[in-house]
Amino acid sequence: xxxxxxxxxxxxxxxxxxxxxxxxxxxxxxxxxxxxxxxxxxxxxxxxxxxxxxxxxxxxxxxxxxxxxxxxxxxxxxxxxxxxxxxxxxxxxxxxxxxxxxxxxxxxxxxxxxxxxxxxxxxxxxxxxxxxxxxxxxxxxxxxxxxxxxxxxxxxxxxx
Amino acid sequence: xxxxxxxxxxxxxxxxxxxxxxxxxxxxxxxxxxxxxxxxxxxxxxxxxxxxxxxxxxxxxxxxxxxxxxxxxxxxxxxxxxxxxxxxxxxxxxxxxxxxxxxxxxxxxxxxxxxxxxxxxxxxxxxxxxxxxxxxxxxxxxxxxxxxxxxxxxxxxxxxxxxxxxxxxxxxxxxxxxxxxxxxxxxxxxxxxxxxxxxxxxxxxxxxxxxxxxxxxxxxxxxxxxxxxxxxxxxxxxxxxxxxxxxxxxxxxxxxxxxxxxxxxxxxxxxxxxxxxxxxxxxxxxxxxx
Numbered sequence: 001x002x003x004x005x006x007x008x009x010x011x012x013x014x015x016x017x018x019x020x021x022x023x024x025x026x027x028x029x030x031x032x033x034x035x036x037x038x039x040x041x042x043x044x045x046x047x048x049x050x051x052x053x054x055x056x057x058x059x060x061x062x063x064x065x066x067x068x069x070x071x072x073x074x075x076x077x078x079x080x081x082x083x084x085x086x087x088x089x090x091x092x093x094x095x096x097x098x099x100x101x102x103x104x105x106x107x108x109x110x111x112x113x114x115x116x117x118x119x120x121x122x123x124x125x126x127x128x129x130x131x132x133x134x135x136x137x138x139x140x141x142x143x144x145x146x147x148x149x150x151x152x153x154x155x156x157x158x159x160x
Numbered sequence: 161x162x163x164x165x166x167x168x169x170x171x172x173x174x175x176x177x178x179x180x181x182x183x184x185x186x187x188x189x190x191x192x193x194x195x196x197x198x199x200x201x202x203x204x205x206x207x208x209x210x211x212x213x214x215x216x217x218x219x220x221x222x223x224x225x226x227x228x229x230x231x232x233x234x235x236x237x238x239x240x241x242x243x244x245x246x247x248x249x250x251x252x253x254x255x256x257x258x259x260x261x262x263x264x265x266x267x268x269x270x271x272x273x274x275x276x277x278x279x280x281x282x283x284x285x286x287x288x289x290x291x292x293x294x295x296x297x298x299x300x301x302x303x304x305x306x307x308x309x310x311x312x313x314x315x316x317x318x319x320x321x322x323x324x325x326x327x328x329x330x331x332x333x334x335x336x337x338x339x340x341x342x343x344x345x346x347x348x349x350x351x352x353x354x355x356x357x358x359x360x361x362x363x364x365x366x367x368x369x370x371x372x373x374x375x376x377x378x379x380x381x382x383x384x385x386x387x388x389x390x391x392x393x394x395x396x397x398x399x400x401x402x403x404x405x406x407x408x409x410x411x412x413x414x415x416x417x418x419x420x421x422x423x424x425x426x427x428x429x430x431x432x433x434x435x436x437x438x439x440x441x442x443x444x445x446x447x448x449x450x
Contacts, residue, residue: 004166021164021209024196044197048264057238057267063196064268065189067166068211111263133262 004067010035011079019066026050028066029076037077037106041135048134051107052076058114060133077106080113089113089151098147100138108134112148120155122148165208172298172327175212180300180323182208188325190218190234191268193261194277210325217327218272221246227333233272233326237284241266250331251446252340252359252439256287259344272326278312279353281379285312286359287342289376289384293331299324309376312383337364337371339447341439344378345431347422354379355423358411358435360443362394368449370394375407375440380415380432387414390436399444407440408433 003018010033017032026043029035029052041047043062050061053075061076080087089109092098099105108131115122115130122130127148128141136144169175179186187206189195190213198204212218218234223245231240237257240246247254260269260283274284275295288308295311297304300323308329311318320326340361346352357378363371375390393406417428 021166022199043200045193045261045265048262051264054267057236058264059267060264063191063193063265065166065192065196065209065211068189068192068213070168114263130263133264 004070006066006070008069008071009073011075015074017066021065021067023066024062025052025054025064025066025069025074026061028069029061032066035076035078039103039106041103041107041137046133046135047104047107048111048131049104049107051110051134053110053114058111075110077110080109087113088154089116089148092147092151092154093144096143096147096150098140098143100136100140104134104136104138108136108144112151115148116152116155120152120159122152124149164206167208167210168214169210169212170214172215172217175210175215175325176298176300176323178208178210179325186210188212188272188276190270190273191236192273193265193269194273212325215327229329229331231271231329231331233328234270236266236268236270238263238266246331249334250287250291250340252287252342252361252443253284253291253293253331256342256344256357256359257284259283259342271329275308275311276318276320276326278314278316278318278383280312280315280382280384281354281357282384283342283344283354283357283378285384286357286376286378287340287361288329288331288359289386290342290359290361290374291331291340292361292374293329295326296328296330297324298327303327305330309384309386315382335363335372337366337447338362339364339443339445339449341442341446343435343439343442345435353422356380356417356428356431356435358432358439360436360439362440362443362447364444364447364449368398370397370399370444373440375411375436377411377414377432377436380417380428382416385414387411387436389413394440399440399449404437404440408437411436 039049041049045060045063052061184207189211218232344354344357359376362373373391375387377385389410397403412433415429
């Protein structure tokens with residue numbers, strides 16, 4: 001059958017793509033739009049490496065069909081920095097070396113940003129539960145959690 | 161690879177016509193958190209995927225003037241969790257719903273999907289059953305409404321006929337002196353499949369005596385159970401030690417579990433009694449028990 005013609009907003013810009021029914025949003029981002037920041041870890045919604053925002057909800061892009069995304073607002077890791085200016089979470093992850101191999105990092109950053117936008121003063125437990133769907137195969141969780149807590153503290157300080 | 165059609169009906173009637181007209185296998189798409197995994201694993205090979213999220217009724221969560229709720233089948237758990245009204249009135253129902261998977265899964269996974277996936281361990285189901293929720297099903301012969309517990313007939317199988325799909329749910333108004341709770345046990349602290357799940361909804365009179373109760377267990381039989389003997393064990397009591405022991409025994413007696421890597425038959429059975437007691441205690445506190 002003919003491919004689906006989808007118009008959406010991606011990282012604030014209008015975007016159009018063609019996809020077949022079976023192509024996930026992750027497939028579309030990586031293979032059609034050449035945005036390879038979102039990773040495929042498990043392709044079953046367990047690992048969170050493909051996390052993106054769709055209409056301001058955190059989702060696994062491997063569990064969304066490209067064909068569902070007509071008129072949707074999609075935000076991926078590629079839209080997180082403002083040009084050359086990194087998001088505070090990105091800066092903090094670099095400063096505190098909160099990554100090892102880096103495969104899970106884009107998904108962790110997208111998920112952590114979603115948390116801090118809802119709650120700029122999360123407890124460690126809240127951070128750990130919020131990020132329970134982001135698996136780090138290097139098991140570098142402690143630094144990730146600390147970097148998120150520390151970014152939240154900075155953001156609260158800067159907001160004063 | 162076989163091509164799959166993709167349809168986005170805007171009305172219930174269009175969706176039913178598409179389901180009816182499908183030559184082979186049609187699949188409903190709401191949150192997709194089960195369907196996309198099954199597609200990828202080739203556990204399902206649909207000819208057409210019908211995305212029901214463009215039907216307004218499937219996407220709205222409404223508190224009606226009588227205090228009851230109408231919940232669209234495709235509303236995601238995170239959307240319900242963001243609502244103060246339903247979270248306050250029926251915390252157990254929302255708890256069960258919000259235990260399905262991670263934050264990412266929460267952004268998509270729907271009540272309709274969790275029910276129609278027909279897993280014995282679906283986390284949203286026992287609390288829905290306990291709360292007395294019903295399901296609005298649309299099909300070629302019009303609409304019908306049935307209790308949640310009648311939808312699943314066997315693991316992976318529902319009572320839905322060809323051309324039918326779940327449009328929405330009805331959740332009663334929270335009764336005076338009412339409280340509900342859902343608890344589950346999993347081997348990890350988050351993101352796992354229930355070894356046992358228990359939903360309880362009850363009402364207390366002003367003296368703290370249980371007036372009505374409904375107890376439901378998940379993951380201990382082929383389908384989610386309604387445990388009438390557990391409810392009988394506590395109705396008319398103030399939840400004293402004898403009543404709680406009888407409730408525990410009734411929950412255990414109702415279990416027909418399987419052995420698997422998450423728990424043995426003995427373990428699941430014992431835990432069913434423990435969760436029954438704990439869920440009743442929480443529901444009673446929420447109902448205002450001193």
